[in-house]
Amino acid sequence: MLVVAGSASRNLSERVAAELGCELVRPELKRFPDGELYVRVPQELKGEAVAVVQSTCQPQNDNFMELFFLLHVAKDLGAERVSAVVPYLGYARQDKRFEPGEVVSAQTVRVLLEGAGADEFVTVDVHSDKAMESFKIPARNLTAMPLVGKYLRRFELRDPVVLAPDQGALHHAECVAGELQADFDYLVKHRETPTKVKMEPKRLNVRGRDAVLVDDIISTGGTIVEASKILRKQGAGKIYVACTHAVLVGDALEKIRRAGAEEVFATDTIEREISRITVAPLIADALR
Numbered sequence: 001m002l003v004v005a006g007s008a009s010r011n012l013s014e015r016v017a018a019e020l021g022c023e024l025v026r027p028e029l030k031r032f033p034d035g036e037l038y039v040r041v042p043q044e045l046k047g048e049a050v051a052v053v054q055s056t057c058q059p060q061n062d063n064f065m066e067l068f069f070l071l072h073v074a075k076d077l078g079a080e081r082v083s084a085v086v087p088y089l090g091y092a093r094q095d096k097r098f099e100p101g102e103v104v105s106a107q108t109v110r111v112l113l114e115g116a117g118a119d120e121f122v123t124v125d126v127h128s129d130k131a132m133e134s135f136k137i138p139a140r141n142l143t144a145m146p147l148v149g150k151y152l153r154r155f156e157l158r159d160p161v162v163l164a165p166d167q168g169a170l171h172h173a174e175c176v177a178g179e180l181q182a183d184f185d186y187l188v189k190h191r192e193t194p195t196k197v198k199m200e201p202k203r204l205n206v207r208g209r210d211a212v213l214v215d216d217i218i219s220t221g222g223t224i225v226e227a228s229k230i231l232r233k234q235g236a237g238k239i240y241v242a243c244t245h246a247v248l249v250g251d252a253l254e255k256i257r258r259a260g261a262e263e264v265f266a267t268d269t270i271e272r273e274i275s276r277i278t279v280a281p282l283i284a285d286a287l288r
Helices: 007-020 060-076 105-116 145-152 167-180 222-233 252-258 280-287
Strands: 002-005 023-025 028-031 037-040 049-053 081-086 120-124 139-142 161-164 183-193 196-201 211-218 239-246 261-267 275-277
Touching: 002 007, 007 023, 007 049, 007 060, 007 280, 037 060, 049 060, 060 081, 060 105, 081 105, 081 280, 120 280, 139 280, 145 167, 145 211, 145 239, 145 261, 145 275, 161 167, 167 183, 167 211, 211 222, 222 239, 222 252, 252 261
Parallel strands: 002 023, 002 049, 049 081, 081 120, 120 139, 161 183, 161 211, 211 239, 239 261, 261 275
Antiparallel strands: 028 037, 183 196
């Protein structure tokens, strides 16, 4: 097998190749004067199993085009099998039509991935399972939450409780809590007045307990900031914030830290300063 490193996942690609004990291929990428992307794979691929590793974080459209080019050139150069490894899948939140006439972007992405030559698709903690339903090729959604739970063991947590920001993310909290042998819950919002919303755990008391907020994606950080402030008011101890995908728009990270988070960390599906957990073993196992 060969691992082809997309520019958005250079470090992760190297780690995946190391896990597999295989060669890492670094494509030649450049821009023409008019902004068009040039891609060249300086490697013989004929008859090889090739894994293209490329997250599609910001700039999403550029990273997607690079991914499509890499998949297509691998197939065109005679690769026997081409795996599209997209640790963070952009457009996955646009998985249904909310208003008449809207494009279902997740479906369009699926069509383009298959059309570019992918024989299989691998991602990590996709935001919506609906984004996986229409693939015509084998498609797997891996979860990094056990890795998050194992990472948390290094902290001396006091009677920890793992919290999801809403019921939809409760399965993430349950998975992390399983690694810690801890309680888990989710936060619910109660509208007290037209302008005042109260947020609290559904069933657990957090007073005097360290709290871990977990989600698949942290984008603007607004929900995590609100949750952190509420937990502080309810007497929680230290607050830890973890996610798979650190999108972190604007000053999201700084806002979360100002809200009182003791630690903020994520995986390397998106390569950020807080990417302390690698999903390389997870991906390597899926590709074997």
